[in-house]
Amino acid sequence: MMNTPQLDHPLTGPFWKAAARQELQVTWCGACNHAVWYPRANCPDCGDPLHWRALSGEGLLASWCEVAAGLNPNFPTAYTCALVSPVEAPHIRIVMQLANSPAEKALSCDMPGRVRFIPLQQAAGEPYLAPAFEPYHDDDTACDKQLAPG
Amino acid sequence: MTRRSLQSIARAAVVPDGGTSVALDDIAGAAAITGIGETAVSGPSGREPRQMALEAIAAAIADAGLQPADIDGLMVSGHIADQVTADDFRRHFGTRRPLWFSTDGGAMIWAGTCGHTAATAMLAGKATHIVNVFAVDWASRRAAGTGTPGDWHAGEALKAHLEVPMGWYPQPVYFATFARRYMHEYGLTEEQLATIPLTFRRHANGHPGAVMGGRKLTLEDYLNRPPLAGPLRREDCCLISDGAAAWVMSPTERARDMPQVPAIIDGVGHGRIAGAPYISQQRDMTATPQVFAAPWAYAMANTSPSEIDVIAVYDCFSSTALMQIEDLGFCRKGDGGSFIQDNRLHHTRPRQEGGIPCNTHGGLLSHSYLLGASHVVELVKQLRGSAANPVTDARRAVYAGFTADESSTLILRRGR
Numbered sequence: 001m002m003n004t005p006q007l008d009h010p011l012t013g014p015f016w017k018a019a020a021r022q023e024l025q026v027t028w029c030g031a032c033n034h035a036v037w038y039p040r041a042n043c044p045d046c047g048d049p050l051h052w053r054a055l056s057g058e059g060l061l062a063s064w065c066e067v068a069a070g071l072n073p074n075f076p077t078a079y080t081c082a083l084v085s086p087v088e089a090p091h092i093r094i095v096m097q098l099a100n101s102p103a104e105k106a107l108s109c110d111m112p113g114r115v116r117f118i119p120l121q122q123a124a125g126e127p128y129l130a131p132a133f134e135p136y137h138d139d140d141t142a143c144d145k146q147l148a149p150g
Numbered sequence: 151m152t153r154r155s156l157q158s159i160a161r162a163a164v165v166p167d168g169g170t171s172v173a174l175d176d177i178a179g180a181a182a183i184t185g186i187g188e189t190a191v192s193g194p195s196g197r198e199p200r201q202m203a204l205e206a207i208a209a210a211i212a213d214a215g216l217q218p219a220d221i222d223g224l225m226v227s228g229h230i231a232d233q234v235t236a237d238d239f240r241r242h243f244g245t246r247r248p249l250w251f252s253t254d255g256g257a258m259i260w261a262g263t264c265g266h267t268a269a270t271a272m273l274a275g276k277a278t279h280i281v282n283v284f285a286v287d288w289a290s291r292r293a294a295g296t297g298t299p300g301d302w303h304a305g306e307a308l309k310a311h312l313e314v315p316m317g318w319y320p321q322p323v324y325f326a327t328f329a330r331r332y333m334h335e336y337g338l339t340e341e342q343l344a345t346i347p348l349t350f351r352r353h354a355n356g357h358p359g360a361v362m363g364g365r366k367l368t369l370e371d372y373l374n375r376p377p378l379a380g381p382l383r384r385e386d387c388c389l390i391s392d393g394a395a396a397w398v399m400s401p402t403e404r405a406r407d408m409p410q411v412p413a414i415i416d417g418v419g420h421g422r423i424a425g426a427p428y429i430s431q432q433r434d435m436t437a438t439p440q441v442f443a444a445p446w447a448y449a450m451a452n453t454s455p456s457e458i459d460v461i462a463v464y465d466c467f468s469s470t471a472l473m474q475i476e477d478l479g480f481c482r483k484g485d486g487g488s489f490i491q492d493n494r495l496h497h498t499r500p501r502q503e504g505g506i507p508c509n510t511h512g513g514l515l516s517h518s519y520l521l522g523a524s525h526v527v528e529l530v531k532q533l534r535g536s537a538a539n540p541v542t543d544a545r546r547a548v549y550a551g552f553t554a555d556e557s558s559t560l561i562l563r564r565g566r
Contacts (some may be wrong), residue, residue, distance in 0.1 A: 003304065003314040012311035014561050038308045038428055063435060064329035065323050075317045083318075083327055083430060088251035095318040109334035120315065130316060 185214025223280030225255025262558030356510025417451025
């Protein structure tokens, strides 16, 4: 089953429109001043309407999974999937892929890093820009360097 | 019989934050499993689910010493595969009587909660002998390219839009992500985790008809296998199978005059995470919703983990089984990796020797993927003393059902 992002979807389209301009956005309750994820119309705590808010892209690697080639028919080659908790909203987790190969550098839970945007393409369908987690490593000297997509 | 109030059960059933326990009325001791039936289990077989279901139902009715015309209730899955209807039942067995019918039956969590639903129907006078059945042909469907167990997840809108496009799919990826976090928090090693698939395989090796019955598995074999969804290997993931299982539930006072040793339904629990069904957001990735279900079931049954002799846990993945053993209260959270060593889950190590025999038929990992229906049938056999891998003098049994965002708990007690 193939599911490419639907930019016109009322609940999830804004996330992907933001990603297309390399911005990470989540739904936010202004009254409670916290993120609500996944997106929905109203805050489950206070009932106020939610709005989309841009995040810095910095976060922690809550956990990850190395997916072997062939397990997921949408992404036939091996890749690494991650759950990322943004610094502004440590209680939520955003699903994304890892920006670089984990074989090069060891991963560990709760390691800090930042989101950059990489093109993903499923076995069928057009490529799209998606957030991907890039861990900071001790030898990184320019972790805030602007990286071009791809 | 005096029944406990919801308030008194709720006071006794302390559940942690991050989810809720469904408020189930006290039905302790009202009903019992009086008959069990199974088809052969297999890989792709071309068998039709409805035919398999009817075969399992016929076996369960005969096992209970009843005739099809004695059955006045039918419970099936409302969610999975192509299940039988009341008309299918009447046509196949040539009966005419109306059937109380419920789609809150089947397997997964419903293999546990159907005991509560059925007992409630009996207490309300809606039915006397109720059959619960579950059939699945996912092995055949997957081989034919007409369906996979991931279909529901890929079809749910927010998962389809925010998980599938990132590659967080199918289920092995979810549970590998949680297993990795568990390893990080509690130091679980791959060798410790291997105990789950290795023990369940040994059980399957001793259980006639188990899909992996003839295939041995050593620790060396396991460690040499590549990750499928790291840290999980294929041996950590459930089979995909064809087959069916069914059981008859009857009022306990009737069960006393029926041929089989009754498995009395003493407690049922049902819990779910906050924010269900989105497991990526569950508060504790290292626990299952069993933490919200088990306390209610123990409170209803007025029992505790120390009084349980044998368990069957929903083992879609080895790590999920490990977490549910903890979440049922058999050891502290995080101690599971060391707790399950030294044959503690094997049928030859009973409670009085410090064990807690688990998935003695081989589970979803090595018996078959009947989504928990075979687990309940196996527990009934243990209480009757007729299991292929027997647990000595098993008097109380617990089934832990699971759908990822929800869990159920079913406590059974030997009736004679």
